[in-house]
Amino acid sequence: MKWKSRFGSNSSLLLLNFHHLKGDGFYTMPDILIIDDDPYIGDLLQETLENAGYGVSRAFKGTDALKILSKEKPDLILLDLMLPELSGEELLPMIRDIPVIVMSAKIDVSNKVDLLLGGASDYITKPFDMRELLARIAVQLRKNEKNELTFRDLTLYADTLTVKVNSTEIRLTRTEWAILKLLMQDPLKPVGKTAMLEKISADTPDCTERSLKQHISNIRKKLQSVNGEDYIEAVYGIGFKMKS
Amino acid sequence: MKWKSRFGSNSSLLLLNFHHLKGDGFYTMPDILIIDDDPYIGDLLQETLENAGYGVSRAFKGTDALKILSKEKPDLILLDLMLPELSGEELLPMIRDIPVIVMSAKIDVSNKVDLLLGGASDYITKPFDMRELLARIAVQLRKNEKNELTFRDLTLYADTLTVKVNSTEIRLTRTEWAILKLLMQDPLKPVGKTAMLEKISADTPDCTERSLKQHISNIRKKLQSVNGEDYIEAVYGIGFKMKS
DNA sequence: GCTCTTTGTGATTTTGCTGTGATATAATGA
């Protein structure tokens, strides 16, 4: 049975985290990392989140956050943009596979787009209502648990092997899904063909560079069948990336 | 529902993008070389940087710095301009491929421009707030890790083979990118045509002096398509350099 | 058995990259 500890707290508080019993094991509430240099707001957030049952850890500087993340993996990150030493914008692209909700005082439209493209899952402008924050946290955690991956108007579902394009669902084959997942995990960076082959070789051992292209073409065709848009871009001599 | 493992497990190391990954996978914090003849300021800097987790080495004279640089390659250099024997201004053009942040008591505007054109990545005027310095260090290290190269309003990206001109992104071919990188690495110095050919010969073995000119022309055209400006200057009989 | 889906491969078309000849423009030096 897996057993977890809250980071930054002593063991006497542990039991508070374990009120959700499921199956024959302990179900643990998600952990949230707050990255904010303002101690007042941070305390407020921590109290709210702990009252809601989440495990909470704190970082006040970007470098602290990196240190924590090198040791522990929270289920969600609340990231303030204004940070000393290493700003939130710089920190954001370093975080992978963890949903990040960006909190900032002023986010204009282009900034929002940049953030979402840069890897943020959601954003919320300060000051905000705590209930709204809790709702957004729940949404992100739910997506994470269901292994959903979103980029622009595409949402990839793990359990059904499908993508939603503008609320129309498309069925993918196992390899198509694996490839699209690789591309959507890092929408900005192109993924090399050999790198792709390695990563999906577990499922498809004899997939060659030749057949990979065919799969890409098939994915394109399926996505284009909805609104005619091409979501995949070739980087000559390198590989593929999502169109941004 | 997701079952998660113990929080303290180190599996999360995989999930972060450690751009500082060196050698065979050990994560090391960046090394910074401090070049300053003032022992008091130097000590203060060293303490601050080591507290922030960086590795630090010191040089008190320009000649010392050269000796150190011939043996080891730091990830960033903090350079004081007022140095005995070999001044910072003289030292600066000798440093290649390492971001340099210049620290100086008085930098007027023209001086700032000269420094940046001459190869400094950033400058900071003494006295300065340590947090500001740490922030600027983080910015430079991050750019270095991501293989970004900036000159005026151009930013060159390695992974996508693109340049950003005033926030509009332009795609380059492999050779165009290699050439522009050579030019932007030290924008003041003209690069000879034969020297260019040698350095990009790995990618393009049969690129001749004749075709090199064509590539230059193509780069110019692509850059001009944004704002009509010509960023490349020909030095008669020598080669090319960036327009400053 | 049959059908449908998935997946890899050959063949072909399309696209983009790169080098070269021809020609025009600009710089240098006597």
Added chain:
DNA sequence: TCATTATATCACAGCAAAATCACAAAGAGC
């Protein structure tokens, strides 16, 4: 000044990479 040489651009051709079509082999489900 003119002659010479270097530089700039156009247009095009050869080639390599990418995209698509059509089809066959291998499984899955009935």
